[in-house]
Amino acid sequence: MTNDQPTDIGGYAAALDELQEILAALESDTTDVDQLAVRVERADALIRHCRSRLDDARFQIDQVVGSLDDV
Incomplete structure (x- = not known):
């Protein structure tokens, strides 16, 4: 499985x-x-996707909070 x-x-x-x-x-x-391996691979892809979405949200929140310090 790739990281894509x-x-x-x-x-x-x-x-x-x-x-x-x-x-x-x-x-x-x-x-x-x-089907076990297929389901486990799919779960891996879903977990990676969720982690990526959470990382993106964390980055955006940090940017907003950082901009509030400039106010």
Whole structure:
């Protein structure tokens, strides 16, 4: 798996919802062994996406707070 972000992931909330669905499926033992690796890879991509969105938000917040210091 590459570090590139998949283009089919929506916003943070959609990614989090999909992660919760994957987790529920994995916890229920209904995941086919053949699909296990696919689901884990998808979860990895979703987690990376969510972390990136959080990092972006943190950066933007830091910029706003920093600009308030100039006022």
